[in-house]
Amino acid sequence: xxxxxxxxxxxxxxxSHALLKTILDEADTETAIGDNCRLQRVSRRTAKARGLxxxxxxxxxxxxxxxxxxxxxxxxxxxxxxxxxxxx
Numbered sequence: 001x002x003x004x005x006x007x008x009x010x011x012x013x014x015x016s017h018a019l020l021k022t023i024l025d026e027a028d029t030e031t032a033i034g035d036n037c038r039l040q041r042v043s044r045r046t047a048k049a050r051g052l053x054x055x056x057x058x059x060x061x062x063x064x065x066x067x068x069x070x071x072x073x074x075x076x077x078x079x080x081x082x083x084x085x086x087x088x
Contacts, residue, residue, distance in 0.1 A: 057076070
């Protein structure tokens with residue numbers, strides 16, 4: 001279930017519901033980020049190994065453990081060393 005904020009961010013960032021579902025189904029990285037929320041994403045290595053669309057590794061999903069809703073969808077940006085991080 002998407003929050004209103006997440007729905008808005010998906011529209012702004014061109015993330016379809018199918019892409020969002022793929023990220024949630026294939027996520028191999030999960031990080032607790034506070035406020036009973038966790039970040040889930042698909043690593044580039046996993047996306048490539050499973051033959052997934054490369055856009056799957058470019059976005060992360062923040063989920064609320066309390067409400068079981070998707071709080072937001074954010075883009076992950078490439079770092080100089082080849083990894084991804086969110087922009088601060």
